[in-house]
Amino acid sequence: MGNFIVQQCQIFVDPFHGLEDDDLQLALRVIHAPIEASSGVQLTGWAEGDEVAVKTLEKPSGLKPLRLRFEPRKRPAEGSAASLRWPATPRFSLPRSNWQAAISSSDGQGGLLDGLYLLTAMATPAQRTVENALSDVEDSRAAGSYAHRFNTFVKTTADGENLLPVKVAAPVVCMVLYSANPSLQAGSVVTVAPYEHAEVQKFVFDGSEEFVEIPQAFFHYTANSSSSKEFVCDVQGCQTDEGVILVDPCVLRSSPVTVTGLLASAAPAKAGPSSGPSSEHFERLHPKCGQLCKTFDPQRRGGVIRTMCGFNLGACF
Numbered sequence: 001m002g003n004f005i006v007q008q009c010q011i012f013v014d015p016f017h018g019l020e021d022d023d024l025q026l027a028l029r030v031i032h033a034p035i036e037a038s039s040g041v042q043l044t045g046w047a048e049g050d051e052v053a054v055k056t057l058e059k060p061s062g063l064k065p066l067r068l069r070f071e072p073r074k075r076p077a078e079g080s081a082a083s084l085r086w087p088a089t090p091r092f093s094l095p096r097s098n099w100q101a102a103i104s105s106s107d108g109q110g111g112l113l114d115g116l117y118l119l120t121a122m123a124t125p126a127q128r129t130v131e132n133a134l135s136d137v138e139d140s141r142a143a144g145s146y147a148h149r150f151n152t153f154v155k156t157t158a159d160g161e162n163l164l165p166v167k168v169a170a171p172v173v174c175m176v177l178y179s180a181n182p183s184l185q186a187g188s189v190v191t192v193a194p195y196e197h198a199e200v201q202k203f204v205f206d207g208s209e210e211f212v213e214i215p216q217a218f219f220h221y222t223a224n225s226s227s228s229k230e231f232v233c234d235v236q237g238c239q240t241d242e243g244v245i246l247v248d249p250c251v252l253r254s255s256p257v258t259v260t261g262l263l264a265s266a267a268p269a270k271a272g273p274s275s276g277p278s279s280e281h282f283e284r285l286h287p288k289c290g291q292l293c294k295t296f297d298p299q300r301r302g303g304v305i306r307t308m309c310g311f312n313l314g315a316c317f
Contacts (some may be wrong), residue, residue: 025181026054026101028192032134032173041140041148041170042245044117044194052105052174052192057119057181062199063098069205069234070095087276090132091139091250095123097183100198109296116196118169118247121184125203128188133173136191136248143232143249144168146222148222153221157295165243166218175233195247197238203246204235204285213290214244220286220293229254231277233285252277 046052069092086092101119104112120136122128134143147166151301154160171191179186203215215235218235222232230253237246289297 023055024053025057026176026184027178028052028174029052029177030172031175035141036145038148039151039165040167041144042167042194043170044172046172052103052288054101054103056102060100060198065099065200065202065236091135094127096120097123118195119190120194121188121190125276130189131266133189133191137171137173138158139249139251140168142251144170146232150218150221153296163215167243167245168247169247170194193247199238201238202236207284207287213292216286217292218292221296223282224297228277231281
């Protein structure tokens with residue numbers, strides 16, 4: 001591979017030039033980079049066809065919360081108000097492995113950029129497919145779109161200029177071209193997100209987490225603005241001086257309306273936890289509102305059950 005590549009009037013340096021075999025863990029090629037720039041996303045800056053060099057792969061303990069979504073839980077009794085059930089879709093049921101990756105890439109100006117990223121692969125090698133990777137990217141794209149709208153709205157509020165924005169670390173899909181790591185074979189499909197932090201905090205997961213207003217308000221905003229057809233769940237990442245950086249959020253979606261579904265909804269049903277957006281999920285994940293919630297959803301006030309986000313919800317303090 002040459003040292004320099006000229007493309008669209010930019011100079012791209014070969015990130016593999018000068019690296020010894022011992023210095024290279026993986027060689028990756030970007031095969032899909034569909035998320036566009038906005039105030040709601042943080043991008044890698046890479047485009048389809050770019051090749052990047054992974055020099056180190058680490059598994060810091062602070063990334064372990066990323067696995068919690070896929071771990072079996074002790075379930076309360078069926079029909080209990082405390083029940084919380086995720087759908088049995090790949091985004092919620094197929095475990096991932098996560099690494100902090102030190103990656104070298106071209107800066108397009110004749111130099112190299114070195115940075116830390118989150119590299120994610122399905123835990124089972126046979127599941128490391130383009131389809132599964134694009135499913136991960138789509139949830140981040142949707143969450144980033146909501147974050148852009150949320151940030152735009154927040155700026156219009158009285159204290160908006162002083163509030164932190166929400167940004168989703170937008171992943172790209174990569175093919176492994178070369179691997180010196182036995183856990184990741186050549187030909188595997190992985191995602192890489194511009195998340196440099198070695199720790200992940202759960203902001204909205206199962207209702208047991210510490211209340212942090214901006215991420216909680218973002219969750220409420222997505223439910224409200226989608227008429228509760230979508231919840232951005234498993235809101236996780238870190239809060240920095242620049243904003244709340246989210247990584248690998250999940251979008252919980254309503255099932256499409258069908259004639260069969262309408263007929264079924266008219267029939268008596270057994271009580272039980274829902275796996276889609278529901279009032280139970282909303283109450284459990286967002287037990288109270290802060291002041292920011294009231295700027296876009298002023299009717300949710302404590303004490304009286306009222307229609308909110310498309311559901312009948314209880315008190316919010």
